[in-house]
Amino acid sequence: MPAFRTWEAQLADHSTSVRTARRGIRDQLTSWGWSGERVDDLVLIASELVTNAVVHACAGHGEVRLHLQEFDGDCRLEVWDPRHDLPLHSRTPRRFSECGRGIDLVRQLAFDFGVVTRKGAGKRVWVRMLLDPAATPPPLAG
Template sequence: MATVTADHERRDTFRVSKRRRNVPIARTRVRKALANWGVDADLADDITLSADELLSNAIRHCRVTFAQIEISVSVRAGDLLLEVTDPDGDKLPELRAPSSDEEGGRGLYLVAKLADEWGHSHRQHAKCVWARFVIPNEVTCTD
């Protein structure tokens, strides 16, 4: 459930197990939160696609067998922050331009193109890959 805090931050944070079948579930939850907050449909498409790519990367590259991956979407002061955190803190993502003959390898490249800013941070026994999107107009929470 999306929440509104006293300082008007809207946040939805949830966890999924490291299984490919959880990607559509997470995508739907992110999309629903964005819709409830009144985020523009085109921007919501970019954010949802980015969430899909970051979660897929975490599932594919996290070396912890039974990992729980945390997805957080928050809005504050005209910015939307998407964070995907997994417990494989030693393996950091690398942005690389995909070659035209590769079937994969475009996820992080795509996120970098869609987001206004992206990066990663090391946390105790975990890493967080994040993407920040500027929201052109203030959103209003309708949930």
């Protein structure tokens, strides 16, 4: 019978939290039996979302929270930060720019993603990744 598993972490709004998030996500997914490209993709997505939260949303004024849940090969990662501004727009970066490609990268790698805002409670940016990319699980509530 499939298990419903969760993992959470609270991170400081500091650049070192990106490395902490990557390591935590990789370790947790590996302990759940995930491996290879799917783990790498989720780690990259987590890196992008936590970087966005630390650089754009917190800026010395809050914490970042991670929530990872997995059920039968369907994984959902949520990154919470204290601001309400939406990160779901794409930018056209300059050719050699080091930023501006993150949300497009998340769109390409994730099965699904979105954002949920709550007045006075910041926002949760979430992504879903399937262990088997050919699978079509039922939709999860955002």
